[in-house]
Amino acid sequence: MDTAAPPPLDLQHDRPAEHEGQAGGSVRTKNTTCYMCACRCGIRVTLRNDEVRYIEGNPDHPLNKGVICAKGASGIMKQYSPARLTKPLLRKPGSERGAAEFEVISWDRAFDLMTERLGKIRSTDPKKFALFTGRDQMQALTGLFARQFGTPNYAAHGGFCSVNMAAGMIYTIGGSFWEFGGPDLDRAKLFVMIGTAEDHHSNPLKMALSKFKRDGGKFISINPVRTGYSAIADEWIPIRPGTDGALMLALCHELIRLGLYDRDFVARYSNAGHLVNIDPDSDSHGMTVGGEGLAHMNPFRQHNQLWWDRHSGKPVVNHSGDSDPQLFGSFRLHDGTPVKPAFQLLAERLVENTPEWAAGITGIPAETIRRLATELGVMARDHRIELPIAWTDSWGKKHDRVTGNPVAFHAMRGLAAHSNGFQTIRALSILMTLLGTIDRPGGFRHKAPYPRGTPPVIARVPNSPDMVKPDTPLGGAPLGFPAGPDDLFIDAEGRPVRIDKAFSWEHPLAVHGMMHNVITNAWRGDPYRIDTLLMFMANMAWNSSMNTSEVRKMLNDKDADGQYKIPFIIVCDAFQSEMCAYADLVLPDTTYLERYDAMSLLDRPISEFDGPCDSVRVPVVPPKGDCKPFQDVVVELASRLKFPAFTAADGSRKFKDYKDFVINFQTAPDSGVGFLAGYRGANGDKALVGEPNPDQWEMYAKNNCVFHYAMPPEHQYMRNWNQGYNDWAVKNKLRMHPDPVVIQLYCEVLQKFRLAAQGKGPSTRRPPEALRERVETYFDPLPFWYSPLEAQATDRERYPLNAVTQRPMAMYHSWDSQNAWLRQIHAHNYLMVNPATAKAAGIADDDWIWVESMHGKVRCLCRYTEAVEPGTVWTWNAIGKAKGAWNLGPQANESQKGFLLNHLISEELPADASGARLSNSDPITGQAGWYDVRVRISKADPGEAKESFPQFESMPAMPGTTPTRRGWQAFFAGKGLATEMSAISRELKKGEPR
Amino acid sequence: MHPAFSLIFLTTLIGVAQGLFLAVYSIDVLSRLGLSELPMPSFIVAGCAMSVLFAALGLLASFLHLGRPERAWRAATMWRTSWLSREVIVLPAFLVGVAAYGVSYATGSLWSDLFGVVAVVACVALFVCTGMIYACLRFLQEWASPLTLVNYFMLGCASGCTFATLLSALLAPGYTETLATWAIGLTTAALVVRAAMLARNARLRPKSTVQSAIGVKHPKVQQKSQGAMGGSFNTREFNHGRTRAFLRSIKWAFLLLAFPLPAALLWLGATSGAVAVLALAFAVQYVGLLAERWFFFAQANHPQNLYYQAIS
Amino acid sequence: MTQLALVIDLNVCVGCHACVTSCKEWNTSGVAGFLSDENPYDKDPTGTFFNRVQTYEVGEFPCTETVHFPKSCLHCEDPPCVPVCPTGASYKRKEDGIVLVDYDKCIGCKYCAWACPYGAREIDEKQQVMKKCTLCVDRIYDQAIPEAQRKPACVVACPTSARLFGDIHDADSEVSRAIRERGGYALMPEWGTEPANHYLPRRKGTVAVDADQVNRIDSPLNVDGRIPGTLAALIAEAQAAADPASAPAGGGR
Ligand SMILES: Nc1nc2c(c(=O)[nH]1)N[C@H]1C(S)=C(S)[C@@H](COP(=O)(O)OP(=O)(O)OC[C@H]3O[C@@H](n4cnc5c(=O)[nH]c(N)nc54)[C@H](O)[C@@H]3O)O[C@H]1N2
Ligand SMILES: Nc1nc2c(c(=O)[nH]1)N[C@H]1C(S)=C(S)[C@@H](COP(=O)(O)OP(=O)(O)OC[C@H]3O[C@@H](n4cnc5c(=O)[nH]c(N)nc54)[C@H](O)[C@@H]3O)O[C@H]1N2
Numbered sequence A: 001m002d003t004a005a006p007p008p009l010d011l012q013h014d015r016p017a018e019h020e021g022q023a024g025g026s027v028r029t030k031n032t033t034c035y036m037c038a039c040r041c042g043i044r045v046t047l048r049n050d051e052v053r054y055i056e057g058n059p060d061h062p063l064n065k066g067v068i069c070a071k072g073a074s075g076i077m078k079q080y081s082p083a084r085l086t087k088p089l090l091r092k093p094g095s096e097r098g099a100a101e102f103e104v105i106s107w108d109r110a111f112d113l114m115t116e117r118l119g120k121i122r123s124t125d126p127k128k129f130a131l132f133t134g135r136d137q138m139q140a141l142t143g144l145f146a147r148q149f150g151t152p153n154y155a156a157h158g159g160f161c162s163v164n165m166a167a168g169m170i171y172t173i174g175g176s177f178w179e180f181g182g183p184d185l186d187r188a189k190l191f192v193m194i195g196t197a198e199d200h201h202s203n204p205l206k207m208a209l210s211k212f213k214r215d216g217g218k219f220i221s222i223n224p225v226r227t228g229y230s231a232i233a234d235e236w237i238p239i240r241p242g243t244d245g246a247l248m249l250a251l252c253h254e255l256i257r258l259g260l261y262d263r264d265f266v267a268r269y270s271n272a273g274h275l276v277n278i279d280p281d282s283d284s285h286g287m288t289v290g291g292e293g294l295a296h297m298n299p300f301r302q303h304n305q306l307w308w309d310r311h312s313g314k315p316v317v318n319h320s321g322d323s324d325p326q327l328f329g330s331f332r333l334h335d336g337t338p339v340k341p342a343f344q345l346l347a348e349r350l351v352e353n354t355p356e357w358a359a360g361i362t363g364i365p366a367e368t369i370r371r372l373a374t375e376l377g378v379m380a381r382d383h384r385i386e387l388p389i390a391w392t393d394s395w396g397k398k399h400d401r402v403t404g405n406p407v408a409f410h411a412m413r414g415l416a417a418h419s420n421g422f423q424t425i426r427a428l429s430i431l432m433t434l435l436g437t438i439d440r441p442g443g444f445r446h447k448a449p450y451p452r453g454t455p456p457v458i459a460r461v462p463n464s465p466d467m468v469k470p471d472t473p474l475g476g477a478p479l480g481f482p483a484g485p486d487d488l489f490i491d492a493e494g495r496p497v498r499i500d501k502a503f504s505w506e507h508p509l510a511v512h513g514m515m516h517n518v519i520t521n522a523w524r525g526d527p528y529r530i531d532t533l534l535m536f537m538a539n540m541a542w543n544s545s546m547n548t549s550e551v552r553k554m555l556n557d558k559d560a561d562g563q564y565k566i567p568f569i570i571v572c573d574a575f576q577s578e579m580c581a582y583a584d585l586v587l588p589d590t591t592y593l594e595r596y597d598a599m600s601l602l603d604r605p606i607s608e609f610d611g612p613c614d615s616v617r618v619p620v621v622p623p624k625g626d627c628k629p630f631q632d633v634v635v636e637l638a639s640r641l642k643f644p645a646f647t648a649a650d651g652s653r654k655f656k657d658y659k660d661f662v663i664n665f666q667t668a669p670d671s672g673v674g675f676l677a678g679y680r681g682a683n684g685d686k687a688l689v690g691e692p693n694p695d696q697w698e699m700y701a702k703n704n705c706v707f708h709y710a711m712p713p714e715h716q717y718m719r720n721w722n723q724g725y726n727d728w729a730v731k732n733k734l735r736m737h738p739d740p741v742v743i744q745l746y747c748e749v750l751q752k753f754r755l756a757a758q759g760k761g762p763s764t765r766r767p768p769e770a771l772r773e774r775v776e777t778y779f780d781p782l783p784f785w786y787s788p789l790e791a792q793a794t795d796r797e798r799y800p801l802n803a804v805t806q807r808p809m810a811m812y813h814s815w816d817s818q819n820a821w822l823r824q825i826h827a828h829n830y831l832m833v834n835p836a837t838a839k840a841a842g843i844a845d846d847d848w849i850w851v852e853s854m855h856g857k858v859r860c861l862c863r864y865t866e867a868v869e870p871g872t873v874w875t876w877n878a879i880g881k882a883k884g885a886w887n888l889g890p891q892a893n894e895s896q897k898g899f900l901l902n903h904l905i906s907e908e909l910p911a912d913a914s915g916a917r918l919s920n921s922d923p924i925t926g927q928a929g930w931y932d933v934r935v936r937i938s939k940a941d942p943g944e945a946k947e948s949f950p951q952f953e954s955m956p957a958m959p960g961t962t963p964t965r966r967g968w969q970a971f972f973a974g975k976g977l978a979t980e981m982s983a984i985s986r987e988l989k990k991g992e993p994r
Numbered sequence B: 001m002h003p004a005f006s007l008i009f010l011t012t013l014i015g016v017a018q019g020l021f022l023a024v025y026s027i028d029v030l031s032r033l034g035l036s037e038l039p040m041p042s043f044i045v046a047g048c049a050m051s052v053l054f055a056a057l058g059l060l061a062s063f064l065h066l067g068r069p070e071r072a073w074r075a076a077t078m079w080r081t082s083w084l085s086r087e088v089i090v091l092p093a094f095l096v097g098v099a100a101y102g103v104s105y106a107t108g109s110l111w112s113d114l115f116g117v118v119a120v121v122a123c124v125a126l127f128v129c130t131g132m133i134y135a136c137l138r139f140l141q142e143w144a145s146p147l148t149l150v151n152y153f154m155l156g157c158a159s160g161c162t163f164a165t166l167l168s169a170l171l172a173p174g175y176t177e178t179l180a181t182w183a184i185g186l187t188t189a190a191l192v193v194r195a196a197m198l199a200r201n202a203r204l205r206p207k208s209t210v211q212s213a214i215g216v217k218h219p220k221v222q223q224k225s226q227g228a229m230g231g232s233f234n235t236r237e238f239n240h241g242r243t244r245a246f247l248r249s250i251k252w253a254f255l256l257l258a259f260p261l262p263a264a265l266l267w268l269g270a271t272s273g274a275v276a277v278l279a280l281a282f283a284v285q286y287v288g289l290l291a292e293r294w295f296f297f298a299q300a301n302h303p304q305n306l307y308y309q310a311i312s
Numbered sequence C: 001m002t003q004l005a006l007v008i009d010l011n012v013c014v015g016c017h018a019c020v021t022s023c024k025e026w027n028t029s030g031v032a033g034f035l036s037d038e039n040p041y042d043k044d045p046t047g048t049f050f051n052r053v054q055t056y057e058v059g060e061f062p063c064t065e066t067v068h069f070p071k072s073c074l075h076c077e078d079p080p081c082v083p084v085c086p087t088g089a090s091y092k093r094k095e096d097g098i099v100l101v102d103y104d105k106c107i108g109c110k111y112c113a114w115a116c117p118y119g120a121r122e123i124d125e126k127q128q129v130m131k132k133c134t135l136c137v138d139r140i141y142d143q144a145i146p147e148a149q150r151k152p153a154c155v156v157a158c159p160t161s162a163r164l165f166g167d168i169h170d171a172d173s174e175v176s177r178a179i180r181e182r183g184g185y186a187l188m189p190e191w192g193t194e195p196a197n198h199y200l201p202r203r204k205g206t207v208a209v210d211a212d213q214v215n216r217i218d219s220p221l222n223v224d225g226r227i228p229g230t231l232a233a234l235i236a237e238a239q240a241a242a243d244p245a246s247a248p249a250g251g252g253r
């Protein structure tokens, strides 16, 4: 069948635009938002005869201004992917999980099944329902659903993604990289990127980087590997993984030693001058000392700490009059309490952290560290930016201009994905503070809704098991920011209430939950068993699980009575992922071109430095088959289960569907705050706060699917302490209190936990004995470097190498191997090894090798590279696939030559003396320690199979997917996808496994 | 380059056709000049017929090389610039010329003189075209030399002459010895040419380097990724995909099969008059030529390969 | 005479492949007909692309540069691929210098690909005609497309604007200026093909700091009554003053 004979061509006649292919057919364009990754660029989709002709960046979109990326431009192949699910599916009775044998059912049946099962759980023990979501952007909705359900067992991917980055920075400066802030590369002159391969802010960062370089800035990359962005760095500083904390501390050491810190900034805007009680016998040891008399702008946070005023030589309440704090020194208060300024304590901490010390840990020569410190410090000091913008700070001081220092940083999972990441990121935040670059031009800038408090008080987590009650919404938000032991979600014995043990003594500040432990914990029944696990957009049978091989077994494991240990698993996916095989019920989702979505300020919006910004998706093509948007499924289920927020006073359902929900839902009755901040008010003329607007979606659609609120210049900088901004933010419900967000060089929240571990302090809660020392050690109010926990537990002689992964720019996690164009760019992956390291192990370029960790081994191909630190090996993340998954042929490169590093990474640390197993995560935040694994490499025996290991039973094509295997295909808009159907039918006739 | 069998057959078959025709025609000329006795007309006619057959087979093979054979006629249009186009014109001309010469010879027509000359001109032109197709690609340094032309010429003559020897043993035994002598001489000369070519190519330094390919002047530049992992036209078309050892063994194979072995067999066959031995001589030489042609393509290292060294 | 071309700035190219797939996307439904893919979901997927992004490593650890290198047809001013074509399917347009293939004439003999030293041509294995970058000739003149977007798809897509497009024969064009001012160079100049596309080399941004810039009279340490030296000394001063002081150590100057 040759459905697509070459179209007539007129090129030779030099009439480029007048050829049949293009002139023919009806052509129209529609704007929406990309979701080939989480960056959320605006796209313009041109359709010809209602088929996607091409997708380009929307030139009028504030985020990407018309550019697109490799994934975004391959959206057509996502629509036509043969791995698309199109029918709700129920596991065949009698078939095993993992075998992927399903029968097609109707949506009615699917809803009945879920309503009955979830209804029963809700009216008995709501925590037996767990809802976890992967690489989604729906947390405002899914979080609401969980809370209304009454289960605490909800989280998104943050715990295994980058919670260290979020928490480390939010607890220190009140905002974070990631979607909530970033480097002001328009004005920076020196830019340091640490541990970033291809971040969320994908296109905007690329745009900014090239402009920065063209403007003559210097770009330094600190990374064990030089790829992607780092490729165009002016200087590459290779570093050993997990050691950045030491580097940051040494840089801080140098800046203070040389007097290259921005004293005016540090003294006024951080807690550097706050006096800390240093009496080891005091119950308030390590806490700041409060004075009298300052009005509290925030009942949850004191603002009356004392300074030792350097003019009067007396203790005063901070910022009173013309006072200016002593940063160094040791003092005694009138009541005899010995105190020191936080800055002095920081300096004392840093004494040992010399460049030489750091050199031994990081592998970076001390000379380089010293040079870097002076470059940073002198650049910050001598190239001050001044903007003629008057503003008033939180203590009433009027400033006639905004100033800044042109040194910017960006960091991501290279710091975050280590079990020492929280303290490392605190150290980085402090470094940025010393350089005076927080929310100032040329440095780090916040994005709405940040800055918030350190930590924010917006969402308090429930702190006792009583807050989980049948048929009742949860007594708090499932996720939030604990400010001390009293905010832990534990029972009277100190045991975790959540299935993932977030907010317990094991991981007190697990502000994004700990999705990576859910399956293991539920399987083991520790802390308890659950009944139903609903996974949305998460491929936990592959990419987002640590210890993938074992997790797959757990998903399939049964009790003695033949019941699955995790009795019911619902998976909402758009493709035939590895996870689908383990589902009891599969819900086929739409693609991003087929649905309504809101990227809400209540979740992670696309805000710009200059103000809040949110965006939507609107359908461009109709859903394929019986696909249904998960958003609609959530609203439907919530309505059927009669959640209060989804039910009208008369008991009828409140919202027709998701579209209707977004228009009419408000966070509290008449709060005027909903999912979308733009075009509110009956006529759509109100911004941020306002009554529901029935035409809101249409107005978004007309405005490039975005709402961008540009704040006046006087609200755009110094927002932590900008009174005008904070009053505005409270009025517009971005913040609850207008108090200043003081930078926490010294983190009192951590000290509260440490005190509890020492049997002291304001809280009566105490960690269990087994965790006492752990809490005391890691909850250090000052940053420090320690070896990652996994490395501490590993025989480093036996496993001498660090193994890390990176994001390839042209692939999104595990979900692009079904994309015919993208998989040609990355069909399989190699372990990338420095030739010196490889040769020492007798390994040649292109050899098959074994990579072994304490936990397991994989076989893969080796590729030499000079662009990696010799103690590190790396590979692209999630290119390797399980056989048959994503509807790929059994011989596909992904499963035969590709491999997954996750098999080597454990979700738990080796058992301690008592046999207890703690998560392989940051002891503070519960961030998964992906990049802590240590490995050894050896040449595979030449007689061994030339295929990657482990291999899994091939996953059959699921009902509703499109059968296609051999031959060729090609797309021509208006004529559809031409494929060699004859080959397929031949194959089908032969009865070969598809 | 990736040796395409259609091209290997095309070039070797028409080579035989051309050599055979030249041998037969030489006999005709010799006899006309009275330098030898008149040949059996059947030998001349059969020689032409076989030449036409070989050339036709070659032509057929050339179609196999085309993605769009139905449009092959278009290939004759660009004779002003393209050696390929010229070959496309000259090959049929040669075919027709030889056929006309054969027919007129058979019918005793006076036109045969003219047709003979025309065919010879076409034959030589065809050698030039075929050779130039390869020799004109200046950055394929292994090919960009007059030796390529001479080699095509010599190998065509040698193999054609070998076949003519076989034919004469069947149809005109009186010429067998002469032809065998010629064939041995031509084969030896061809060996000299081919050896010269090998020696030249062994000394070649590629003008293009990875440095000039991407414009980065540093002694150590290595490709890590070529942008496509499952292969592309560029990895299929320009790469033989065989080991060096395989290449070397093919080289020795053709050096043996195309030259000394058929020469020895020719001598044996001619002195013993055993047709089977002469048939073997041709067969061996032809197989040797196939290997030679395979090697000819495989050895040519296209500069584009600098861009297609590694995947990851 | 106009010679349109791309100028690719290796100084900012991050190797994202946006130009690769946006090219495929535009062209598969364009005048070129489709661009087919073989084994799209099986072993060794392969297809026709007009543009590829490659990666090279220069130097040895730790002095390694990673160079991302996009490559498409260079629209040579003296294109060796054109005269060899037996059918005239390959041609260079006089009015703008774009080298094109007429897919209706091409017989798929691949000879032009042999004649291109850059490996810029790819046969479409399904249609069996030779294909290559068209400089988006069906886009750059299309009046139906807003003028700002009337550039090659890869140029519009590129997030780092590493791809400049224009007339290299116009001395005042952005591309000519870039070539002149930033050392634009051609690939494999040794063959005299005079590629129209040029590449801009890496450049190093630097910050020069010398030791005497570090110490200054307004050093914050002076405010805090400390003299730059070792951190231990800074602290020690405080320690010494610690007991029994309730007075600031050295402060208030
Ligand atoms: N070794 C290693 N492992 C890692 C990491 C690492 O760095 N190294 N990184 C970790 C990090 S940071 C993250 S965030 C996780 C990500 O891991 P996951 O959250 O598991 O992300 P994906 O692999 O993309 O899988 C998401 C699923 O969403 C499906 N999907 C795609 N589009 C849609 C849609 O529109 N609707 C629905 N319902 N489903 C859709 C896909 O088919 C896929 O099955 O991976 C983690 N895993
Ligand atoms: N194209 C594409 N874009 C994506 C994604 C994708 O899958 N594909 N995923 C998205 C998601 S969910 C996330 S979380 C972000 C992640 O964005 P990134 O954080 O940029 O992603 P990673 O690939 O995890 O990058 C980790 C980098 O840190 C380096 N590294 C590892 N350990 C260390 C260390 O100890 N110190 C230092 N200095 N560097 C170290 C690695 O070499 C690597 O370059 O990307 C998002 N963007």
Ligand code: SF4
Pocket (backbone or CB within 6 Å): A034, A035, A036, A037, A038, A039, A040, A041, A064, A067, A068, A069, A070, A071, A072, A073, A202, A203
């Ligand atoms: S960066 Fe992400 S959102 Fe933007 S175009 Fe690429 S895939 Fe789409």
Ligand code: SF4
Pocket (backbone or CB within 6 Å): C008, C012, C013, C014, C015, C016, C017, C018, C019, C020, C053, C068, C070, C157, C158, C159, C160, C161, C162, C163
């Ligand atoms: S789109 Fe631009 S940055 Fe990306 S690979 Fe192509 S040229 Fe480089």
Ligand code: SF4
Pocket (backbone or CB within 6 Å): C072, C073, C074, C075, C076, C079, C080, C081, C082, C099, C115, C116, C117, C118, C119, C120, C121, C132, C193
């Ligand atoms: S790059 Fe190759 S295909 Fe393009 S014009 Fe030059 S020689 Fe021809």
Ligand code: SF4
Pocket (backbone or CB within 6 Å): C084, C085, C086, C087, C088, C089, C090, C101, C105, C106, C107, C108, C109, C110, C111, C112, C113, C129, C130
């Ligand atoms: S493949 Fe087509 S374009 Fe190339 S030389 Fe042959 S006929 Fe010309």
Ligand code: SF4
Pocket (backbone or CB within 6 Å): C022, C023, C024, C026, C027, C050, C051, C072, C132, C133, C134, C135, C136, C152, C153, C154, C155
């Ligand atoms: S100019 Fe057009 S055809 Fe050429 S590489 Fe760019 S997008 Fe592809």
Ligand SMILES: [Mo]
Pocket (backbone or CB within 6 Å): A157, A160, A161, A162
């Ligand atoms: Mo992530």
